[in-house]
Amino acid sequence: MSVATARVVGLLACQQTPFLRELDTHVLSCSDTPDSEGLYYVELADTVIFPEGGGQPSDTGNISGVPVKHARRDGLRAIHYVPASIPAGTSVRVEVDFKRRLDHMQQHSGQHLLSAVLRKYWGLETVSWNLGATVSHVELRAPKELVLLQGALDAIESKCNDMIFEALPISTNIIEQAAATCPSTVPDDYVGGVIRHVEIGVAGAAIDRNACCGTHLASTAQMQVLKLAGVDRIRGGNMRLFFYVGARVREYAEASLVRDKRLAGLLSCPPETQGEAVERLIKQGKASLKSLKSLRVQLAPLVAQDLRNQLVAQGKTQRQSTVYHCEDGDGPFSSSIGSELAKLMAGSNAEWLTVIASGPKADGGPLVVVGNDEASIIDAVERLTLLLGTCKGGLSHGTWRGKAANFVQLAKLNLSAQSSTLGSSDMI
Numbered sequence: 281m282s283v284a285t286a287r288v289v290g291l292l293a294c295q296q297t298p299f300l301r302e303l304d305t306h307v308l309s310c311s312d313t314p315d316s317e318g319l320y321y322v323e324l325a326d327t328v329i330f331p332e333g334g335g336q337p338s339d340t341g342n343i344s345g346v347p348v349k350h351a352r353r354d355g356l357r358a359i360h361y362v363p364a365s366i367p368a369g370t371s372v373r374v375e376v377d378f379k380r381r382l383d384h385m386q387q388h389s390g391q392h393l394l395s396a397v398l399r400k401y402w403g404l405e406t407v408s409w410n411l412g413a414t415v416s417h418v419e420l421r422a423p424k425e426l427v428l429l430q431g432a433l434d435a436i437e438s439k440c441n442d443m444i445f446e447a448l449p450i451s452t453n454i455i456e457q458a459a460a461t462c463p464s465t466v467p468d469d470y471v472g473g474v475i476r477h478v479e480i481g482v483a484g485a486a487i488d489r490n491a492c493c494g495t496h497l498a499s500t501a502q503m504q505v506l507k508l509a510g511v512d513r514i515r516g517g518n519m520r521l522f523f524y525v526g527a528r529v530r531e532y533a534e535a536s537l538v539r540d541k542r543l544a545g546l547l548s549c550p551p552e553t554q555g556e557a558v559e560r561l562i563k564q565g566k567a568s569l570k571s572l573k574s575l576r577v578q579l580a581p582l583v584a585q586d587l588r589n590q591l592v593a594q595g596k597t598q599r600q601s602t603v604y605h606c607e608d609g610d611g612p613f614s615s616s617i618g619s620e621l622a623k624l625m626a627g628s629n630a631e632w633l634t635v636i637a638s639g640p641k642a643d644g645g646p647l648v649v650v651g652n653d654e655a656s657i658i659d660a661v662e663r664l665t666l667l668l669g670t671c672k673g674g675l676s677h678g679t680w681r682g683k684a685a686n687f688v689q690l691a692k693l694n695l696s697a698q699s700s701t702l703g704s705s706d707m708i
Contacts, residue, residue, distance in 0.1 A: 287326045288356040290454070290474040290493060294330040294339065294376065298385060298495035302375040303328045307343075307366050319349060319361040327351070328376045331358040335409050336388050336494040341376040348374075356473050381495065383527060387416050389450060389497040390440075390506050390525030393480055394418060396488030397439050398521075402432070407518065415509055417522045424517040433508050440506045443480075443487065447501035453477045463491040505529045576613045584620035591625065591632050599656065600632040601695035605687060609638030611646035618650040618679050625652065633660055633695055641687045647671060649680040660695055667693060 286308050287293070293303050303326060311321040322343065331351040332338040338350040349361045366372065388411060395406040395418055408419045428436075457466070457473050466475070478496055480488040497503060507529045509522040524532050540551040547557040583604065591600040606613065614636045625632055633656050639645020649660050657680050665671050667689040673682015 285325055286323060286357060288473045289331060289333070289353045289358050289470070290356075290476055292328075292330070292358060293326050294328045294381075294495055295452075295476065295493065298381070299498075300328050300376075301378045302373055304371070304373050307368050307370045307372060309368050310366050314363075314365075318363055320363070320365050322360040322362050322366050323357055324360065324372070324374060327358055327360070327374055329358070329360060329374060330376075330381070330384075330495050334388075334492050334494040335391075336384055336411055339376050339381055339384070341374065343374050344370075344372040353467075353470070355469050355471070384411065385495050385497050386503055386526030387411050387528070388492075388494045389480075389500070390503050390523065391416065391418060392478060392488055392490060392492070392496075393440055393443060393500060393503065394436075394506065394521075394523060396480060397436060397443070400487060401439060402436065414528070415522050415524060417520045419514070420519050420521060422517065422519050426519075428511050428519070428521070433511065437506065437508045444500045444503045444506060447499050448481050448487070449499055450497050451479050451483075452496065453479065465491060502526075507532065573612070576609070577616065580613060580616035581620045583617050584624055587617070587621055587634055588624040591634070592628075596630040599696060600628075600630050601634065603635045603637075603690065603693055603695070605637040605690055607638075607640050609646075611638065611681075614638045614646045614648040615681065618648040618681075622650055622678065628652065631656065633657065635660060635664070635690075635693065635695070637684070637687050637690055639687065641690070644668070644684040644686040647673065647680075647682050647684045650678065652678065654678065663693060663695070664690075 289295075293300055305325045305327065308323045308325055309321075310323075314320050324343070329339040329341050329348055329351045330336065331353040333353050338352065339348075340350065341348050343360060343362060343366060346362045346364050346366060349363070351358055351360045353359070391406075391409050391411070395409070398404040398406065398418070398420065404420045404422060406418045407421050410417055410419075454474050454476050457471070457475050462475060475491055476493055477489055478492045478494075479486040480500065504526045507524045509524060509532075511519055511521045513519050540554070543554050544550060547554055547561075549557050583606075587602055587604055590602045594600045604617065617636050618634070621634060631651070631653050633649070633651035633653070636648040636650070637645070638647075647664070649657050649664070651657050651660075654675065657675060657678070661671055661673075661675075661680055661682075664684065668684045668686060671682050671684045673680055
C-alpha cells in the first residue's frame with residue numbers, strides 16, 4: 281500500500297475527533313528491523329494516537345494488543361514505536377490510553393485559556409510552556425520589576441475558573457498550509473499539510489485563537505477547574521507560572537489531605553494551626569542549636585585538656601598519639617578541639633599526633649588531624665584513607681582539615697610511629 285493513502289498529521293482521527301478512543305485501520309509500513317531500543321516503526325492509514333508535538337507529549341495505547349510506547353511526527357507522517365513487527369497490510373484496531381489523553385487535553389486546553397487570560401487582562405505574553413508529568417507551567421515574558429503577588433495570582437485563577445464555568449466552546453478551524461498563512465512556529469519539515477487554529481469562545485468574540493496541532497477539549501467546562509501553583513523567576517527575567525487543570529487538581533487535593541492528616545498526627549494539631557506549630561518547632565530548634573553550639577564552645581577546651589593528658593601520659597620515648605570521635609559533633613567543634621589542643625601542646629618536645637572526628641559512624645563527617653610534625657600528619661591521612669576511603673581536605677599551619685565518607689573502621693586506626701601502614705589486625 282502506498283504511504284500516500286495515509287492521513288497527514290493535522291488531519292488524523294485523534295486531532296479531528298479527540299474523544300475517539302479506538303479505530304479500525306490498517307498498517308501501511310513497518311521497519312524491517314528494530315532500533316537500538318528494540319522498537320519497530322509502524323505507520324497506519326489513520327490513528328487515534330497523537331504523535332508528540334506542540335508542547336504536548338505523545339499518547340500511548342496499543343495496536344491490536346501490541347503496546348505503543350510513543351508516537352512521533354516524521355514530516356507529514358505519524359510513526360508509532362512498538363516492540364513487535366506488524367506487517368504492512370495487516371488490518372488492526374488501534375486504541376488510545378484515554379485517561380492519559382484526557383489529562384493531556386485538560387492541561388493543553390487549560391494552558392490556552394490561562395495564556396489568553398494573562399495576555400488579555402494582565403498584558404503578559406506566554407513565550408513557551410511545558411506539560412509536565414505532575415504539574416505544568418507557562419513561561420512568561422515579564423519585566424524584572426514585576427512581582428505577581430498572591431492577590432494577583434488569586435485574581436488570575438478566579439478569572440480562568442469563571443470562564444470554565446461559562447462553558448465556552450473550543451473549536452478548531454483548518455486551512456491548507458501556505459507560505460502566506462504559515463505561522464513561524466510550524467516546523468521546517470512540515471510541508472504540504474494543514475494549519476489548525478484552536479479558538480476559545482463564540483465566533484467573532486473568541487478570547488483566544490492560536491495555531492496548534494494538539495488535541496483539545498470541546499468546551500472550557502470539560503477543564504473542570506484550574507489551580508495556580510506558584511511562580512518563580514528564570515533566565516533573562518522571565519517567570520514561570522505553574523498550574524494544574526481538571527483531574528490533576530483533585531489528585532493534588534487528595535495528596536494535600538494525606539499530608540494534612542499525617543502532619544496532624546505528628547504535630548498533634550488540626551491543619552488550621554499546623555503552620556503555627558511548625559513555626560514554634562523551628563524556633564525551638566534554632567534555640568536548641570544555639571545552646572548546643574554554646575555548650576560545644578565550653579566543652580572543646582575540656583576535651584582538648586583530656587586529650588593532652590592522654591598524650592602526656594604516654595611518655596616521651598615514642599610518638600604520642602590519640603583518636604577522638606564524637607558522633608554528634610560538627611566541623612567547628614572538631615576545629616576548636618584541634619586549636620585548643622595545639623595551644624596546650626605548644627611547649628612539648630615529644631612528637632605528638634591526634635585525629636578528631638565528628639559525625640555518625642555510617643555517615644562520616646568532618647575530620648581533623650593535628651600534630652607537631654607535618655610528615656606524621658600526612659602519614660596519618662594516608663592511613664585514614666586506607667581505612668575509610670577517600671578523605672578530602674588539606675593541610676595548613678600544622679593542621680589537616682577535611683571530611684570522610686564514614687567512620688566505621690576508625691577504631692582500627694594505628695598511629696604508632698613503628699607501624700608502616702596499618703596494625704597487624706588491620707591487614708586482615
